Amino acid sequence: xxxxxxxxxxxxxxxxxxxxxxxxxxxxxxxxxxxxxxxxxxxxxxxxxxxxxxxxxxxxxxxxxxxxxxxxxxxxxxxxxxxxxxxxxxxxxxxxxxxxxxxxxxxxxxxxxxxxxxxxxxxxxxxxxxxxxxxxxxxxxxxxxxxxxxxxxxxxxxxxxxxxxxxxxxxxxxxxxxxxxxxxxxxxxxxxx
Numbered sequence: 634x635x636x637x638x639x640x641x642x643x644x645x646x647x648x649x650x651x652x653x654x655x656x657x658x659x660x661x662x663x664x665x666x667x668x669x670x671x672x673x674x675x676x677x678x679x680x681x682x683x684x685x686x687x688x689x690x691x692x693x694x695x696x697x698x699x700x701x702x703x704x705x706x707x708x709x710x711x712x713x714x715x716x717x718x719x720x721x722x723x724x725x726x727x728x729x730x731x732x733x734x735x736x737x738x739x740x741x742x743x744x745x746x747x748x749x750x751x752x753x754x755x756x757x758x759x760x761x762x763x764x765x766x767x768x769x770x771x772x773x774x775x776x777x778x779x780x781x782x783x784x785x786x787x788x789x790x791x792x793x794x795x796x797x798x799x800x801x802x803x804x805x806x807x808x809x810x811x812x813x814x815x816x817x818x819x820x821x822x823x824x825x826x
Contacts, residue, residue: 656705656752665694665818666825668703675703678755686762687769691822692779693758695815696786699807700731705752729757740764761786768793780812 659675661667669676679690697703705728726733728751732740740760741747749756768785769776772793776782785793787804798804 658703662698662702663817665691665821668694669822669825672703672754675754678758681755682758682762685759686766686776688762688765688776688782689815689819691815691819692765692777692782693761694818695779695811696761696783697729697757698814699783699811700726701729703729705729705754705757728752729754730761732757732760736764778812779815780808783811784808 659668659671661671676690679693682688682693683690730751732751737749737751737760740763741749744759744763746756746759749760751757751760764786765776765782768774768782768790771790772785774781774785781793784798784804787808788797792798798808
């Protein structure tokens with residue numbers, strides 16, 4: 634066997650073992666049933682979060698769709714100076730839930746989950762449940778109100794309380810979209826077999 638052939642086989646073997654998870658998005662993001670058929674562990678994680686924190690599956694799904702389009706290792710875009718010099722990312726948001734470093738560390742400390750990872754769906758949904766439950770407790774926003782939960786998620790609870798979103802028409806449009814998607818997912822989930 635030639636050296637090139639052996640090297641090629643070894644490279645293919647190593648590539649097939651892979652180092653990371655499957656971070657790609659499900660194929661049909663507009664259909665909740667399709668998402669959970671393709672990725673049953675998503676439903677398992679979200680149902681666990683719903684049982685623990687009371688945040689409905691459809692609210693979690695609509696928020697994850699908006700934040701990361703179900704891409705596990707999603708990051709914010711790079712910022713550039715003069716259009717060409719990279720200056721780092723827009724924020725530290727990462728993973729399915731796009732949790733910021735500081736908020737994620739607060740969650741890890743509060744829940745005793747130092748090993749939790751933002752690119753693991755079970756940890757990301759638990760984080761969202763934890764955050765939205767605290768939002769419900771501090772601001773009184775219903776856990777099934779995807780629109781306002783999203784506004785508080787995006788702006789932070791103190792920003793939401795100040796009404797910072799009112800000066801951002803684009804964000805109000807996004808929040809409306811999240812609310813509409815949550816309602817669509819809710820109806821679709823009732824028909825999944």
